Amino acid sequence: MNGWDFAMPLALALLPLPLLVALSRRGSSAPHGRLRIPTAIRDRLATGDGAGVPARRSAMLMWIAWAALVVALAGPRTVAATPALPASGRDIMLALDLSGSMLTRDFAVDGEAISRIDALKRVGADLIRRRAGDRIGLVIFAEHAFAAAPLSFDVAAVGRTLEEVAIGLVGRSTAIGDGLGLALKRLAESRAPSRIIILLSDGANNAGSTDPIGVARLARQQGVRLYTIGLGVSDTSAPGDDPDPVDFVALTRLAEIGDGEAFRVRSTEDLAAAARAIERLVAGQSLAPPAVVRRDLWAYPATLAFLASLGIVVLRRRWP
Numbered sequence: 001m002n003g004w005d006f007a008m009p010l011a012l013a014l015l016p017l018p019l020l021v022a023l024s025r026r027g028s029s030a031p032h033g034r035l036r037i038p039t040a041i042r043d044r045l046a047t048g049d050g051a052g053v054p055a056r057r058s059a060m061l062m063w064i065a066w067a068a069l070v071v072a073l074a075g076p077r078t079v080a081a082t083p084a085l086p087a088s089g090r091d092i093m094l095a096l097d098l099s100g101s102m103l104t105r106d107f108a109v110d111g112e113a114i115s116r117i118d119a120l121k122r123v124g125a126d127l128i129r130r131r132a133g134d135r136i137g138l139v140i141f142a143e144h145a146f147a148a149a150p151l152s153f154d155v156a157a158v159g160r161t162l163e164e165v166a167i168g169l170v171g172r173s174t175a176i177g178d179g180l181g182l183a184l185k186r187l188a189e190s191r192a193p194s195r196i197i198i199l200l201s202d203g204a205n206n207a208g209s210t211d212p213i214g215v216a217r218l219a220r221q222q223g224v225r226l227y228t229i230g231l232g233v234s235d236t237s238a239p240g241d242d243p244d245p246v247d248f249v250a251l252t253r254l255a256e257i258g259d260g261e262a263f264r265v266r267s268t269e270d271l272a273a274a275a276r277a278i279e280r281l282v283a284g285q286s287l288a289p290p291a292v293v294r295r296d297l298w299a300y301p302a303t304l305a306f307l308a309s310l311g312i313v314v315l316r317r318r319w320p
Helices: 009-014 017-029 039-047 052-074 116-129 155-164 176-186 212-221 248-257 268-279 299-318
Strands: 002-006 076-081 090-097 107-109 112-114 135-141 145-152 194-201 224-231 262-265 292-296
Touching: 002 009, 009 052, 017 052, 052 076, 052 299, 090 116, 090 176, 112 116, 116 155, 116 194, 116 224, 116 268, 135 155, 135 176, 145 155, 145 176, 176 194, 176 212, 194 248, 212 224, 212 248, 224 248, 248 262, 262 268
Parallel strands: 090 135, 090 194, 194 224, 224 262
Antiparallel strands: 002 076, 076 292, 107 112, 135 145
């Protein structure tokens, strides 16, 4: 659907109004069938000084100004429809760990040693931008949980929000239960065919008043699937000198209860595998209704009306 229309087409009915007023006044001012001409104009016409030309020009400009003003009032605009966009039918909330343990530098991306938080940003931002057609939301948590971005099709904006978060915004402990609980709450009003929570964390829950296992069970009852991604190299199954091991066992348990899967991410290859697994999620494919885009054009006839009015003023000053 492409073309143009008027926001208030009935306003165009005002176009003949000046003509009707002129005819009405003409009839009332000449009751005996004669046209009365003011003395000043009659004298100029008698002397032949061309005063009739500016008078006709002034009348023409008045009509142009009026017509342009009425058209501007009617609100001309172009109308175009954007192509229908693919919609996956998925609502996905990402719950991202911003606790102090995420500063541990035991992660590698393309051979570069980086901290868990930097890996989380790379992993999370890449995962978000892969989700075109999904509605993505973002919850960050540490000692407290905070909804950083509501569910939105604007995956680029959500990705930028993730890249701007920093350790310390919501404390330094790890309240996984609170983060999962807030993510689940954000999905409570969703009517999407598939609702998903993706938890990115090192799994070391040590704060908060909400039991992560209880939230996982509630999510399953509500039909929300829970996927977990464990970030980091060392884990609790291989004790060592690392004071912040990844509790992948706990993350796996949460995913099992939440009817999802758990992924261990140590490299970009692991990330690609996790992304492919998420792509296999079953969801109804559909087309979002096309959005109608309208561009207002009233400024153009309004400008013409202003210029015509300015021309009338110039004519009257030159030929008073």
